Amino acid sequence: MTMTRRVVAVGVAMTGIVCLALGVGAGLLLAPAQTPAVVAVASGESVMALTPQPFTGQTSAQVTPIVREKCEYTSQASGVVRASNCAVGQEVASGSVLMTVNDSPLMALHLASPPWRDLAPGMKGADVKDFQTELARLGYSVTADGDYARATARAAEKLWESVGVKGQQGLPLAGFVWLPDEAATASTCDVGVGATASPGMPLFTSGGGLAGLTVAGIEDTAQRVAVSADGALTAPISEDGVVSDAGFLGVFEAAPMYTQWRSSGAGALTVPTQLAQSVEVVSVPPSSLYAVSGSSACLVDGTGTPRAVTIVASQLGQTFVKADPLPTAVAVSAPKDGPACG
Numbered sequence: 001m002t003m004t005r006r007v008v009a010v011g012v013a014m015t016g017i018v019c020l021a022l023g024v025g026a027g028l029l030l031a032p033a034q035t036p037a038v039v040a041v042a043s044g045e046s047v048m049a050l051t052p053q054p055f056t057g058q059t060s061a062q063v064t065p066i067v068r069e070k071c072e073y074t075s076q077a078s079g080v081v082r083a084s085n086c087a088v089g090q091e092v093a094s095g096s097v098l099m100t101v102n103d104s105p106l107m108a109l110h111l112a113s114p115p116w117r118d119l120a121p122g123m124k125g126a127d128v129k130d131f132q133t134e135l136a137r138l139g140y141s142v143t144a145d146g147d148y149a150r151a152t153a154r155a156a157e158k159l160w161e162s163v164g165v166k167g168q169q170g171l172p173l174a175g176f177v178w179l180p181d182e183a184a185t186a187s188t189c190d191v192g193v194g195a196t197a198s199p200g201m202p203l204f205t206s207g208g209g210l211a212g213l214t215v216a217g218i219e220d221t222a223q224r225v226a227v228s229a230d231g232a233l234t235a236p237i238s239e240d241g242v243v244s245d246a247g248f249l250g251v252f253e254a255a256p257m258y259t260q261w262r263s264s265g266a267g268a269l270t271v272p273t274q275l276a277q278s279v280e281v282v283s284v285p286p287s288s289l290y291a292v293s294g295s296s297a298c299l300v301d302g303t304g305t306p307r308a309v310t311i312v313a314s315q316l317g318q319t320f321v322k323a324d325p326l327p328t329a330v331a332v333s334a335p336k337d338g339p340a341c342g
Contacts (some may be wrong), residue, residue, distance in 0.1 A: 047302050049329050050282040055312055055320055058227070058274040063213040065258070065269065066242070070208035073108075073184065076173040076199045077101045086189035086204050093183040095138050097163045098204070101197050105163045109171075110134050110179040120170040121153040128152070131171055135159060137182075177203060210253045213243040218273060227272040229255060237273065281312050281320040282327065289319065290334035291341065297321070298341035302329025306341035 094110035140155035235248035
């Protein structure tokens with residue numbers, strides 16, 4: 001079919017159109033890359049056939065790490081570490097034995113506020129109430145009234161017996177490690193068996209690991225997924241632009257790019273992203289489009305019928321569009337004052 005009407009190229013109008021639809025952002029690429037079909041069109045040919053192809057909209061996005069707060073755990077214990085239950089990645093729970101220093105178990109214990117003195121029967125105060133509250137949470141029969149009376153002494157004795165200490169009714173600072181929370185997951189174990197512990201020395205740490213990645217510069221993030229550098233893993237991106245999948249974060253955290261960033265704090269971090277569901281598109285020459293407004297445009301298909309299409313992306317002299325149904329051919333040059341295509 002040959003069009004006899006005067007044509008006007010709209011390439012200039014298309015110059016500023018870069019990836020306007022589906023939230024794919026600027027710079028999206030078609031995967032896998034192929035020689036643009038429009039390049040193969042013979043000079044002077046007025047109609048070109050179109051072949052549907054999947055569009056993933058893969059692009060690179062800058063990310064900002066969300067790093068968990070690092071916390072160090074210390075004690076007033078002093079002596080040789082003869083045994084340790086600390087292991088990276090394992091939970092240290094309140095009421096459990098962290099390690100053995102000399103011949104005494106060193107217990108992990110959650111209190112609402114940092115301890116500042118040894119506690120013993122007969123004492124009163126807010127720190128006593130904190131201890132009573134934790135005893136009750138651990139299942140011991142005690143009232144949190146701030147008075148270290150007989151019931152509290154008996155409950156404390158039972159707590160110590162549970163970790164192998166007999167006859168202890170008080171709470172000496174040198175006997176436990178304070179936990180601000182009910183449990184902590186060890187990210188480092190800083191004092192090993194055979195080492196000497198001293199008051200104030202960090203025994204283990206928690207936190208400091210990667211909790212998420214905030215993705216920047218991507219619209220409609222909920223329609224996209226993050227892709228690992230080797231392409232083997234994908235992870236959803238939340239509506240507020242955060243990747244939180246633990247498996248994906250673990251791979252990202254082990255990558256040289258992130259390791260270097262952690263050590264120097266310099267440089268940009270990026271991840272590939274792509275559409276969660278690929279879109280079927282056709283590649284048309286920019287000159288075939290008219291009435292372009294944002295991501296909406298018109299073209300004339302191979303039967304001479306004006307068709308409404310949505311621009312997905314533009315790259316290297318080709319424009320990717322979608323429609324329902326997709327056109328199978330297109331007039332290479334748009335008509336002047338082309339008819340409405342709504």
